[in-house]
Amino acid sequence: MSAFLGDIVQNTIGKVVERIADKYLPSSVGEKEREEMRNESRRLALEEYRAAVSAIEGARGLAWKESEGAPPWTKVLTVTHRPAWSLLMLAVFLWTILAPYAGFPSFEMTEAHKDIMQTVIIFYFGGRSVEKVTDALWGNR
Numbered sequence: 001m002s003a004f005l006g007d008i009v010q011n012t013i014g015k016v017v018e019r020i021a022d023k024y025l026p027s028s029v030g031e032k033e034r035e036e037m038r039n040e041s042r043r044l045a046l047e048e049y050r051a052a053v054s055a056i057e058g059a060r061g062l063a064w065k066e067s068e069g070a071p072p073w074t075k076v077l078t079v080t081h082r083p084a085w086s087l088l089m090l091a092v093f094l095w096t097i098l099a100p101y102a103g104f105p106s107f108e109m110t111e112a113h114k115d116i117m118q119t120v121i122i123f124y125f126g127g128r129s130v131e132k133v134t135d136a137l138w139g140n141r
Helices: 003-024 031-067 072-102 111-138
Strands: none
16 A cells, blocks of 8 residues: 555554544444454455446556457547647637637627636646646556
C-alpha cells in the first residue's frame, strides 16, 4: 500500500470507524475489541479499494482488447474527441469576438450556448488536470 493510500485509510476511514464505534458500541466494549474493529474496517476498506481498482483495470483492458479490431478512424477518435471539442469551442468563442472586427457576420450567443462552451472547456482542462495529478500520485506513468 502506498503512503498516500495508507494516509487515506488511516485518517479518513479510521476517523469514521472511531465515530461509529463511539456512537454504537456499548461502553462495556473494551479497547482491544475497538482496536480489532478498527483494524477489520481498515482491512475491508483496503479490499474494497483493491476491488474497485481491479474492476477499472479490467474494464480498460476489455476496452483495449475490443478496440484492437476496430478501424483506424475510431482509434483516432478515442484520443482526439476531447481536444477537438475544446478547440471547436475555442474557435467559436474567438469567432464571436474577432468576426465583427474582420468584417465577417457575427452571431449573438445565448446563455445556454455560453454555458455549454464553458462546460466543455472546464471538463477538458479539469479532466486533464485530475488525470495528471492522479498519475503523479499513484505513479501510473
